[in-house]
Amino acid sequence: MGRNRSLLIAGLAIALVVAVSSAWLASGDPDGLERVAEDHEFIDLAQDPGYEVLSDYTIPGVEDERLSTALAGIIGVAVVGALSLGAGMLLRRRSATPPGTRRG
Amino acid sequence: MILSVAVALPTSPPGGPGLHIPDGFLSTPIAISGWVVTIAVLALAVRMTNRSLDERAVPLMGVMAAFIFAAQMMNFPVAGGTSGHLLGGALAAILLGPWAAIIVMTAVVGLQAVLFQDGGMAVMGVNIFNMGILTAFIGAGLYAVAKPFARSTAPMLVVAFVAAWLSVEASAVATALQLAASDTSPLDVVLPAMVGVHALIGIGEGLITAAAIGFVGATRPDLIPRAATVPEGAHGT
Numbered sequence: 001m002g003r004n005r006s007l008l009i010a011g012l013a014i015a016l017v018v019a020v021s022s023a024w025l026a027s028g029d030p031d032g033l034e035r036v037a038e039d040h041e042f043i044d045l046a047q048d049p050g051y052e053v054l055s056d057y058t059i060p061g062v063e064d065e066r067l068s069t070a071l072a073g074i075i076g077v078a079v080v081g082a083l084s085l086g087a088g089m090l091l092r093r094r095s096a097t098p099p100g101t102r103r104g
Numbered sequence: 105m106i107l108s109v110a111v112a113l114p115t116s117p118p119g120g121p122g123l124h125i126p127d128g129f130l131s132t133p134i135a136i137s138g139w140v141v142t143i144a145v146l147a148l149a150v151r152m153t154n155r156s157l158d159e160r161a162v163p164l165m166g167v168m169a170a171f172i173f174a175a176q177m178m179n180f181p182v183a184g185g186t187s188g189h190l191l192g193g194a195l196a197a198i199l200l201g202p203w204a205a206i207i208v209m210t211a212v213v214g215l216q217a218v219l220f221q222d223g224g225m226a227v228m229g230v231n232i233f234n235m236g237i238l239t240a241f242i243g244a245g246l247y248a249v250a251k252p253f254a255r256s257t258a259p260m261l262v263v264a265f266v267a268a269w270l271s272v273e274a275s276a277v278a279t280a281l282q283l284a285a286s287d288t289s290p291l292d293v294v295l296p297a298m299v300g301v302h303a304l305i306g307i308g309e310g311l312i313t314a315a316a317i318g319f320v321g322a323t324r325p326d327l328i329p330r331a332a333t334v335p336e337g338a339h340g341t
Contacts (some may be wrong), residue, residue: 004163007324011167019174027179027187032301033123033279035186040297042288047128049221057177057220073177076215080173084211085166088204091153092162 012081019073023066123191123235123275123302124216127224131286138230138282145237146210152203160327161204168196169208171316173215180308188305193239194271195313198264199320199327202244209236234278239271246270247329255330257321261314268313269306276302 030038037043052060054072062068130138172192179187192212196205213232216222223231246267253259280298284291321328 003324004160007327008163008167010323011163012170015167015170015174018171019177022174022177022179026177026189027181029179029181029185029187031179031187031189032276032298032305033125035184035301036289036294036297037129040289040293042129042283045128045288046126047224049127049225052221053219055221057222069177072220073174076173076177076220077170079219080211080215081166081170083215084169084208085163087207087211088157088162088165091150091204091207092157092159094154 008085012077015077015081016074019077020070022073023069123231123279124213124223125227125231125234125279125282127226129224129286129288130227130230130282132226134282134286135227135230138227138233140229142210142229142232142237145206145233149203149206153207157204161200164200164327165204165208168192168200168205169211172196172208173212175312176212176216182301182304182308186301186304188302188308190309190312191235191239191272191275192313193236193275194243194264194268194309195316197240197243198247198267198313198317198329201329202240205240205244206237209240212236230282234275234282238274238278242271242274243267251330257318260321260328260330261318264317265310265314269303269310272302272306272309273299 034043037046049055054060054075057072057076058065058068059071059075062071172190172195175190175192177189179189181187193205193209196208199205200208210232213223213236214228217225217228217231247263250259250263250267253263276298277295280291280295283289283294283298288294317328
């Protein structure tokens, strides 16, 4: 249990460092699909989602672009980590709990 | 042209679409097929993990999702003013087995579309299939085949690198086929273009995957499925 806890803390810490530092370090160049879509002229087909939450990894209202991306990254790491952990806990609980053995 | 690009993708960098297909690139039948296949595989993944999820896999699922989401924000430059980022499906599948990895990747890709408008909503099924399901099956499949030959660390990392590289190429081929089937771009144009650029991006995927597995192996060797000690639940057979 203690090992699992330290795995969780260390893993989330690494993820947070990567997400936050991506605001400063990530390349802004178009990526693979975007590059191909530009080169072969179908990028214009891309439709606006029609709504925005944290569109393009930014927080609406936070002027500083890097700070905005760093904060969006923190939110993303927290939400997706919780989502996946929750799914795992749910599936684990429903999965084999053989009689007489310890529970997850 | 430049102007219209700016309009279509308002504030593109940082963290572009990766292999995340936006709405508008794919035809409705392809988008629907993506949903059908993805939902079917996801239902199977829930059944398989429901039956046999390893206790150690639970915290690792949370950590993997968080790390893969973060790593997908970290675009790295490849040649010619182009960037790429980790997909992570192969990495998750090597550590968790394909079924739990598919659930992790669904959480990542789903959240990216819903919360960050990265990847279209209508084509989310296709995106989960390309980036989460294909990559997980290739990662887990190749690793399972090569495992008996990879008892020590170095060959194991080579296998991880190759599996990760192949997973990106498979994802790129699938995307090219879907674009061609949608009459967005002719296959003889889009297939070599996608395969070519992702051959480079796949090197980044391979290096990050091997590094991550090396790191996990050095700190928590019990989490690495090896030939001798295959955790029964981690790889739902």
